[in-house]
Amino acid sequence: MAVYTEVPDEDLAAFLAAYDVGEAVSFKGIAEGVENSNYLLVTTTDRFILTLYEKRVERGDLPFFLGLLEHLSARGLTCPQPVKARDGSVLKELCGRPAAMVTFLDGVWVRRPTPEHCAELGHALAALHEAGRGFPLKRPNALSVDGWLALAATARGRSDAVTPGLDALIAQELDHLAPAFAGLDLPSGVIHADLFPNNVFFLGDRLSGLIDFYFACDDAYAYDLAICLNAWCFDPDGGYDPAKGAALLAAYHAARPLSEAEIAAFPTLARGAAIRFLLTRLVDWLDTPPGAMVQKLDPLEYLAKLRFHQQAESVAAYGWTAP
Amino acid sequence: MAVYTEVPDEDLAAFLAAYDVGEAVSFKGIAEGVENSNYLLVTTTDRFILTLYEKRVERGDLPFFLGLLEHLSARGLTCPQPVKARDGSVLKELCGRPAAMVTFLDGVWVRRPTPEHCAELGHALAALHEAGRGFPLKRPNALSVDGWLALAATARGRSDAVTPGLDALIAQELDHLAPAFAGLDLPSGVIHADLFPNNVFFLGDRLSGLIDFYFACDDAYAYDLAICLNAWCFDPDGGYDPAKGAALLAAYHAARPLSEAEIAAFPTLARGAAIRFLLTRLVDWLDTPPGAMVQKLDPLEYLAKLRFHQQAESVAAYGWTAP
Incomplete structure (x- = not known):
C-alpha cells in the first residue's frame, strides 16, 4: 500500500494539460503496489492509473517497462497501455518524479x-x-x-x-x-x-x-x-x-x-x-x-x-x- | 492510508448479492482515511465506496453516521449516500466487520x-x-x-x-x-x-x-x-x-x-x-x-x-x- 508523494492539484492540472485526456474529476491514491505512488485518476474522458516512480525504480529502466507495455498491448495482451502526451512521449515528470499514465483495466x-x-x-x-x-x-x-x-x-x-x-x-x-x-x-x-x-x-x-x-x-x-x-x-x-x-x-x-x-x-x-x-x-x-x-x-x-x-x-x- | 482488511472475492460477491448493484468489475483499496478499510468498487451499474469499519469506530455509532448521511443527502447536501440493500438496511457485515456501501462522489x-x-x-x-x-x-x-x-x-x-x-x-x-x-x-x-x-x-x-x-x-x-x-x-x-x-x-x-x-x-x-x-x-x-x-x-x-x-x-x- 503506497502513496509516497502527494500531488498538489495545480501540479496535476499542469501535468494533465500535456495530454489529451480532459480534466480530473476524481483522483485517489490506491493502496496497491509497494514501490511507487499510484493514483486512480478519473477524467472527463476516461479512467487511468497515474504512477509516480519513487526511488526504488531505476529511472533508466522506465523506457523498458513502458515500451514493453506498448509492445504487449499492440500484440493483443490485455495489460495497461501507456497514454501518449500530445508530444508523443509516455514519460513525463510530476512533483519531481518521473511519472506516466496508463489505461485503467477492469477486473478484480x-x-x-x-x-x-x-x-x-x-x-x-x-x-x-x-x-x-x-x-x-x-x-x-x-x-x-x-x-x-x-x-x-x-x-x-x-x-x-x-x-x-x-x-x-x-x-x-x-x-x-x-x-x-x-x-x-x-x-x-x-x-x-x-x-x-x-x-x-x-x-x-x-x-x-x-x-x-x-x-x-x-x-x-x-x-x-x-x-x-x-x-x-x-x-x-x-x-x-x-x-x-x-x-x-x-x-x-x-x-x-x-x-x-x-x-x-x-x-x-x-x-x-x-x-x-x-x-x-x-x-x-x-x-x-x-x-x-x-x-x-x-x-x-x-x-x-x-x-x-x-x-x-x-x-x-x-x-x-x-x- | 488504510486497508486493514483484505476482502476475499467470494466474500465480496456474497456481500454484493444482498444489493441491487450488479457485479464487481473493479475493487481497489484506497489510501485515504486512517480509521477504516476503504475500497473503491466499480460494479456493472455504478461506482461506490465500500467501507469496512475497523475497531476504532464504535459499532453503536454507525446508525448515527449512516443515518446522518441519509438525512443530509435528502436535504440536498452533496455527501456520500448510503446504499440500501434489498432488505432496506444500509449496514451489513463483511469479513467479520460492520460494512456499508455509499455512493461515489466525483471531485478532487x-x-x-x-x-x-x-x-x-x-x-x-x-x-x-x-x-x-x-x-x-x-x-x-x-x-x-x-x-x-x-x-x-x-x-x-x-x-x-x-x-x-x-x-x-x-x-x-x-x-x-x-x-x-x-x-x-x-x-x-x-x-x-x-x-x-x-x-x-x-x-x-x-x-x-x-x-x-x-x-x-x-x-x-x-x-x-x-x-x-x-x-x-x-x-x-x-x-x-x-x-x-x-x-x-x-x-x-x-x-x-x-x-x-x-x-x-x-x-x-x-x-x-x-x-x-x-x-x-x-x-x-x-x-x-x-x-x-x-x-x-x-x-x-x-x-x-x-x-x-x-x-x-x-x-x-x-x-x-x-x-
Whole structure:
C-alpha cells in the first residue's frame, strides 16, 4: 500500500494539460503496489492509473517497462497501455518524479485462487511470453543469482533473528543453486517476474488482464512459471496444492509446450524463485525502519516453500507430468 | 492510508448479492482515511465506496453516521449516500466487520487551498449545519473537554519526549480551556468535526461534496468553523494566512450569520480545536507501534497553531470582523 508523494492539484492540472485526456474529476491514491505512488485518476474522458516512480525504480529502466507495455498491448495482451502526451512521449515528470499514465483495466484480483484461476493464469503467462517476442529492449534480471548473493550478504549475521538457523540455510541453498543455475540453458525472453495474484485481474472466472510489469526482465520463461507456482499454488496454511499446480503447469504447457530441459529444471527453478522472494522479503524485514508506510511481507512463508521444493525430485512432485 | 482488511472475492460477491448493484468489475483499496478499510468498487451499474469499519469506530455509532448521511443527502447536501440493500438496511457485515456501501462522489481534494477554496468551504459548512437540523439521533462529542483531559492523562509524563515543555503547556492550556468551554452556551447541532481538506472535494474551483462524517457529533456550530480555520487557513510553513481565514469566516457568516456570542468565543474555540488535534496526534504519535500501517501526523503542527490562537484577543486577529 503506497502513496509516497502527494500531488498538489495545480501540479496535476499542469501535468494533465500535456495530454489529451480532459480534466480530473476524481483522483485517489490506491493502496496497491509497494514501490511507487499510484493514483486512480478519473477524467472527463476516461479512467487511468497515474504512477509516480519513487526511488526504488531505476529511472533508466522506465523506457523498458513502458515500451514493453506498448509492445504487449499492440500484440493483443490485455495489460495497461501507456497514454501518449500530445508530444508523443509516455514519460513525463510530476512533483519531481518521473511519472506516466496508463489505461485503467477492469477486473478484480483473486484473494483465494482456485485451480480454475491457476489454469487461466497458465494460459495468460504463456500468451505473455509469446507476445514479448521481438521486443527490442533488454533488461537483465537483477534478482537472479548475483542479486541473491548480494541480498544474502546484506542479511548475513542478522537472519537468525528472524528464525534460528536461517543464515546457514540460506548459505547452503545458495551453494547449491548458484552452480545449478549457471548450468541452465533454457528458452528465454521477456518474463513478468512478479506475477502474484494481486497483479492478475479477473472478471467472473475469466482472466481479464495483467498489471505491474516493474520487475519484468529477460530470463528463462520457465522461471516465470516457477515464480507463479510459488505465488499461486500454496494454500494459506502453507501446504502445496497439487490441483492448483497441475492446473497451472498443464494450461501453460498446452499453450507453450515446455521442453524436456525446462521440465527437468523445474524443481531447481522453483527453489530459485523461493530463495528470491525469501531474500527480498528478509532484507525488507530487516531494513524497514519502524513506522515506514510499507506492508512487510513474511519471509518465512517463502522459507516453507523453499523446504517443499528441496524435497522435489522431479516435476511430478508438483502433481503434473508432461502428457 | 488504510486497508486493514483484505476482502476475499467470494466474500465480496456474497456481500454484493444482498444489493441491487450488479457485479464487481473493479475493487481497489484506497489510501485515504486512517480509521477504516476503504475500497473503491466499480460494479456493472455504478461506482461506490465500500467501507469496512475497523475497531476504532464504535459499532453503536454507525446508525448515527449512516443515518446522518441519509438525512443530509435528502436535504440536498452533496455527501456520500448510503446504499440500501434489498432488505432496506444500509449496514451489513463483511469479513467479520460492520460494512456499508455509499455512493461515489466525483471531485478532487485540494492540497494547497486558496482563499477562494476557503470561501467555498465556509458556504458549504453553513449549508451542512442548516441541513443537519431536525436529525433525530444524538451523538455527544467524545473529543471535547472530557476527551481532551483523558488524552492529556494518557500522554502525561511522555509528551516532553516529543518536544521539551509540552507536558506543562498542555496542562496549563487545559486549566484555561476547561472552565472557558464550560462557560460557553452557543448555537449547537450536528457538526462534521473533521472537515480537513482531504474531506472536501472540488471540481474546478467549485466545491462538489463533503465526505468522511465519522467524527460527526452534536456540538457548537462555531466550533466546527474553528476546526476548519485550523485545518485550512495556515500555510505549509506554519504561518496563519488572514486572507484564507477572512474568506472562510465571511462566507460562513453570509450563509449562517454568527451571533455576537459565537464571534466573542471564536479565539477560545480555535484554541479548543488546536488542543483537540494536538492531543489526538500526540497520543497517536506516542502509542503507534513501530511498523503500523498508519500515517503519523505531526502533533507539533498543532502546537504552533495553538500558540497563534493563544495570542488572539478577538476574531479580528483572524483578519475578519463582523460586517
